[in-house]
Amino acid sequence: MSDIKAVQTLDTSGLSCPLPVVKTKKAINGIAIGEILEMIATDPGSIPDMEAWARQTGHELLESHDEGSKYRFFIKKTH
Amino acid sequence: MENKPKKLALIATQGTLDWAYPPFILATAAAAMDWEVGIFFTFYGLPLLKKEINATVSPASNPAMPMKMPFGPEGFRNFNWPMPNMLMGNMPGFEAMATSMMKKTFKDKGVATVQELRDMAVEMDVRMIGCQMTMDVFGFKKEEFIEEAEIGGAATFLEFAADANISLFV
Numbered sequence: 001m002s003d004i005k006a007v008q009t010l011d012t013s014g015l016s017c018p019l020p021v022v023k024t025k026k027a028i029n030g031i032a033i034g035e036i037l038e039m040i041a042t043d044p045g046s047i048p049d050m051e052a053w054a055r056q057t058g059h060e061l062l063e064s065h066d067e068g069s070k071y072r073f074f075i076k077k078t079h
Numbered sequence: 080m081e082n083k084p085k086k087l088a089l090i091a092t093q094g095t096l097d098w099a100y101p102p103f104i105l106a107t108a109a110a111a112m113d114w115e116v117g118i119f120f121t122f123y124g125l126p127l128l129k130k131e132i133n134a135t136v137s138p139a140s141n142p143a144m145p146m147k148m149p150f151g152p153e154g155f156r157n158f159n160w161p162m163p164n165m166l167m168g169n170m171p172g173f174e175a176m177a178t179s180m181m182k183k184t185f186k187d188k189g190v191a192t193v194q195e196l197r198d199m200a201v202e203m204d205v206r207m208i209g210c211q212m213t214m215d216v217f218g219f220k221k222e223e224f225i226e227e228a229e230i231g232g233a234a235t236f237l238e239f240a241a242d243a244n245i246s247l248f249v
Contacts, residue, residue, distance in 0.1 A: 014189040015189040015191075016188055016189040016190045016191075017104065017108070018104050018107050018108035018111065018196075019189070019191055021108055021111045021112075022107050022108065022110075022111045022199055022203075024111070025110075025111035025112075025203075042189075043189070049108075052112075053111065053112055056085070056112035056113065056114070057112055057113050
């Protein structure tokens with residue numbers, strides 16, 4: 001588990017590509033710079049996709065956890 | 080963050096349910112990464128701009144399409160039914176069945192509908208250009224399309240694509 005305090009949790013469980021990334025983008029738009037979004041996904045493709053998404057958008061992927069059947073990401077809005 | 084966003088230029092030429100997906104998946108994913116995206120809808124891709132998308136899928140044109148049942152016990156679902164697609168493709172009602180099977184499978188797997196993806200693309204300011212020539216040839220009117228669609232020709236798209244990082248013909 002993580003000590004990171006997220007202001008919002010987005011659960012994309014059950015959703016396939018490209019929805020986790022698209023919904024993450026939408027959620028990031030809704031929080032303030034410096035705040036952290038927690039995102040939960042069940043799509044195994046979301047691991048490389050979230051890494052790529054973070055590199056492309058410049059938002060910071062603080063942590064990603066593989067919890068077996070679920071993946072958990074913490075993303076800090078940087079701009 | 081770079082000053083100038085990356086740019087994706089897509090040409091959507093296919094109107095079947097399966098081929099309707101790639102342009103909208105790529106467009107929404109790219110827009111979610113802050114890229115600038117434009118799609119040129121031409122030939123059979125043009126009806127994807129209609130207010131209601133009625134795309135179907137036919138196994139006749141997809142000989143490698145896996146025929147898996149979207150319901151029933153796991154063994155039954157995972158079995159790849161050795162259906163002779165050319166034969167089934169000619170059977171009345173088979174295309175409708177294949178279409179509803181594919182829609183159900185997509186829904187069960189958490190895949191958005193084509194229309195939902197298009198709505199997201201619109202929301203994320205993906206530029207959608209309908210081909211004027213195709214409209215004239217197949218008799219489409221601008222009123223049949225979503226409001227966000229603009230109408231243009233090859234030059235309109237090429238100007239957009241001129242400085243794109245990625246250009247794909249789907």
